[in-house]
Amino acid sequence: MRAEIVATGDEIRTGALVDSNSAYIADQLEQEGIEVTRHHVIGDDLPMLVSLFREIGGRGEVAVITGGLGPTEDDLTTAAAARVLGVDLALDEQALEEVKAYFGQRGRTMPPSNRKQALLPRGAERLSNPIGTAPGFCMIMEGCTFFFLPGVPHEMRRMLQEQVLTRLRAMRGETRAFRLTRVISTFGLPESKVGERMAGIHSPFPSIKLGLRAKFPEIQVKLYLNTTDETEGRRLLERATEWVSEQLGIHVFSYEERTLAEEVGILLKRHGLTLALAESCTGGLLSNWLTNTAGSSDYLLFGAVTCSNESKIRVLDVSPETLGHYGAVHEETVREMAQGARRVAGATYGLATSGIAGPHGGTPEKPVGTLCIGVDGPQGTRSRTVTLSFGQRVMNRKLFAMAALDLLRRTLLEGPVRT
Amino acid sequence: MRAEIVATGDEIRTGALVDSNSAYIADQLEQEGIEVTRHHVIGDDLPMLVSLFREIGGRGEVAVITGGLGPTEDDLTTAAAARVLGVDLALDEQALEEVKAYFGQRGRTMPPSNRKQALLPRGAERLSNPIGTAPGFCMIMEGCTFFFLPGVPHEMRRMLQEQVLTRLRAMRGETRAFRLTRVISTFGLPESKVGERMAGIHSPFPSIKLGLRAKFPEIQVKLYLNTTDETEGRRLLERATEWVSEQLGIHVFSYEERTLAEEVGILLKRHGLTLALAESCTGGLLSNWLTNTAGSSDYLLFGAVTCSNESKIRVLDVSPETLGHYGAVHEETVREMAQGARRVAGATYGLATSGIAGPHGGTPEKPVGTLCIGVDGPQGTRSRTVTLSFGQRVMNRKLFAMAALDLLRRTLLEGPVRT
Structure with missing residues (x-):
């Protein structure tokens, strides 16, 4: 038809x-x-x-x-x-x-x-x-x-x-023929790399069609199948999903079209964990994404948007020496921010961001796109510096927020919620 | 053509x-x-x-x-x-x-x-x-x-x-004929009311076409004009814009397709004022909107996303008695939240939200859609309770954030930035 x-x-x-x-x-x-x-x-x-x-x-x-x-x-x-x-x-x-x-x-x-x-x-x-x-x-x-x-x-x-x-x-x-679909959401690999890893799917699964979709900042892998036998079709799609999962590993965060924030919320809630945020460059975007889900107050206790150094010191107890010595965009600073947010809220985890979303504020050492992420929790404190630039402030901020959530997700999967 | x-x-x-x-x-x-x-x-x-x-x-x-x-x-x-x-x-x-x-x-x-x-x-x-x-x-x-x-x-x-x-x-x-356009952004009147107030435009301005556009949660009035005489066309469009402005009064917040957050940012920056936020139901959306603009750290000093009562008490110094007596969604609570955020950050203004975005958490006295807004500043503290429900959590939160920003905008226009 x-x-x-x-x-x-x-x-x-x-x-x-x-x-x-x-x-x-x-x-x-x-x-x-x-x-x-x-x-x-x-x-x-x-x-x-x-x-x-x-x-x-x-x-x-x-x-x-x-x-x-x-x-x-x-x-x-x-x-x-x-x-x-x-x-x-x-x-x-x-x-x-x-x-x-x-x-x-x-x-x-x-x-x-x-x-x-x-x-x-x-x-x-x-x-x-x-x-x-x-x-x-x-x-x-x-x-x-x-x-x-x-x-x-x-x-x-x-x-x-x-x-x-x-x-x-x-x-x-x-x-009637059914169209069965499965969407597999990934973060952290560029579209071309995802495409390369998917290139071999037609040999084990000739009847499955593949679509790649850049739903910024996610890359989604979409599997399609037209069939008149629903049971057999679902079984085939399940096997193809496992194949995709093996190729993409930790980069897959959802098989159900959930957002990364929803998946992080589910991990926290399932294990009775709580979170506090300290955002500088992401400016409330992490808080907003997490609180879009009803019931998020069960695990998101507190978020601080600390744009000024003053507020980092007063609210999060970041040391003025750290800020003076390293500046706001530094791993040492985000470690203290994550620790401060966690302590203020009495949460299991603290997550902090500080970076340069642009268009101004970049330097040769710390260009636009520089992001420091800190995670503090029962396993200790970890931090990362990454450079991610898409040329536009609003896009950079989304990418920053995704990268921070992804580090938290990986920390949760390695630690208390290991499967 | x-x-x-x-x-x-x-x-x-x-x-x-x-x-x-x-x-x-x-x-x-x-x-x-x-x-x-x-x-x-x-x-x-x-x-x-x-x-x-x-x-x-x-x-x-x-x-x-x-x-x-x-x-x-x-x-x-x-x-x-x-x-x-x-x-x-x-x-x-x-x-x-x-x-x-x-x-x-x-x-x-x-x-x-x-x-x-x-x-x-x-x-x-x-x-x-x-x-x-x-x-x-x-x-x-x-x-x-x-x-x-x-x-x-x-x-x-x-x-x-x-x-x-x-x-x-x-x-x-x-x-070639030019198409000249002007977009007038409004908030606070439903589309049907905006339409009624615009109904008479054809009599003074027969050559101007009118379009209403619900760009949730804004209502935009779009004026179009096809002309070969650019100077005369611009003059006519200017007069029609003034006519629209008279009909819609304080509900107009931009003539340049700016967002309400951008307009509030411009008002703050122009007058050297600063802002601190205390968000409960809007969960970081206000912070996120304001910080989408480059240079926002000049006026947005601090934002607190205080989902739990604990964090309202610890970070914003809201009194436990107020929370116990009135609950989190109450004008007295948002007044203390606004005062607390302003004090912590040393800002000129504090803006606070607390409400029920749904789908759960409503009661007969405080149904889903109830929003309390508090503004604290040099003129004192003001608060409002409104009921705004669009049936969906994410839409309610956007409406809540707009209503809060709009109360701040009106406060700024009445006070230190009176034109």
Whole structure:
């Protein structure tokens, strides 16, 4: 089965908004074993919408369209669909009830303009929207099944799962092929090195497709497999994952698309360990990543963002002599910062960063990209100096934070959580 | 002049990667006054590439294509372009020199596979790539001018600016229309309210187009104007900006697409003021936003991420009685946190957050979305409790951080930096 995807709207056409809906839809369809052949973007323009729907109808089996179902005059998708079918728009009473209920649950009455959203092409099948005002609809045009969904991402995603994928599965019946995927997240090797180590995968696993994806600052290895036998497919994917794991070793940090911060949180929580942070160059990014996870206060006790030397001395008890002698960006300084954060918070581990994220502040001895990391814990204190530069402050800071978390992860794996 | 945009590659087609290149190109072309009519995405498939290029050639005036210029067998864009023109591929000596020089500057010799990148369709004009290995090229097919660029975003952007836009300007000569734009960033009013206040703009400014853009958690008002008279256009846009500013008042925080954190940083720096942060629910996000700006250590002296009550007491000297009596999420607690951070760092201002970002931890009295903000400074201490919930922890935290920064911004504008 082959599918095309359309995103509509002047904001996307003119580049004011990046279309992330189409990538989500493509990924979901491909995982169902449906081949996505093309995506299209066009604006709020009735003749162009009509012409594109005719073009796709004459060619495809499935089309998923997002956007243009709203209450305003710019929203023309429904009118275009009706015109392609040669039918008029008819009030769908159930859709009207759902739009009214949406406002009712929020203690509001439906504005008159929203009545337009309950007008569907005559004969179309309504797709209920449980979390927004725009119902979708489904209809067959020139032999192709079209699914029309709202453009608001969280509404679209829910409706795709609940209304579209279920219908597609029913349409395909017993013969459907699965696409199984596995994402293996790595840090610390450049993309080219990961690629070299993966080069031999086709010989033991000829049916598995490989994709490398630089999701800065991670490198993800993605394994794909199209199969009609789910059990056998999962077994094969498992064996291929083990093969990848042997090639990449300690550089792999997740097999479940978790972030490095999530994996570190899981390690800490599982073993009842706690953490305190002392950040200079990463400026709160480590704290932010770790606290994005609900329940992180179980293990992250305290984070200090100590930009000034003054605050390193006052809060973390870093010695003024150390700062005077070595400067802020030095292994001795980050060791004292990690020790200080751990002591202040009474945590099992302390993790500290100090470095030069740029664009200014570099010297010949300590160029932009220099990072010192300190880890203090039951095994003692360790520190590292690395040079990592991507030319942009914000990217350097992400790389710094990843490198620091990775040193902590390795320390945890060598020490109390050894497997 | 009308343009179409094509992104190629299986990673984009299958949704493994979101195509952000097309939005960037569309925005740049529209700013030049060139109307973008359609975007397309297709995979690494020679017959489909050939057929799409023919389709666009028969319809358009300009096309910009990204991706598929790499050294591997999957990279088919150049071959497809040659096939449409009915020419063969010829080695471009200058392109080969540039690819070799790219490797040479990095102390490496060019791998043999990269020689493929210097093969261009015979008769095509080379577009140099100063920061990568894939040169682009430009050619006329069926009356439409095609620009082929690499898919790596920073290479594509630089080549679009230096090679494509300059050629397009030359093609259009004297008659070109400018698109002038102005982005006005607001916080604190929902999109519908901003829309209501903007509703009357067409009567005093009929030639100005209005766009509202929810760039969570900001709402941006975008004003557009197509004109051939740049001076008069800028004057008109300036007057319209003043009109918008009157309607939205204190909710406007930037006219230059700066973030709220950048604007707060500018206010602090301009007046020689300093800041210390005490974050609970925002978990380092405020620190991270502020320190994303180079030079932020001039005004951000210290940030504390105090998740545990213990760390609030030890580091910020919050009284255990306050925490015991009122709990962590309370105006009295954030007042003491703000005072504590300010005192520890010796800063002009202290800013503190404590709240419930969810998904757990809500109670009937303090539901998920409850946020307490404290600001301490030369004018004394102020605090606010607000309820802001977007249903997702990460979104709630962003909203919390924006609300806290906005209270600081308003405090600064009322106090020492009054204009």
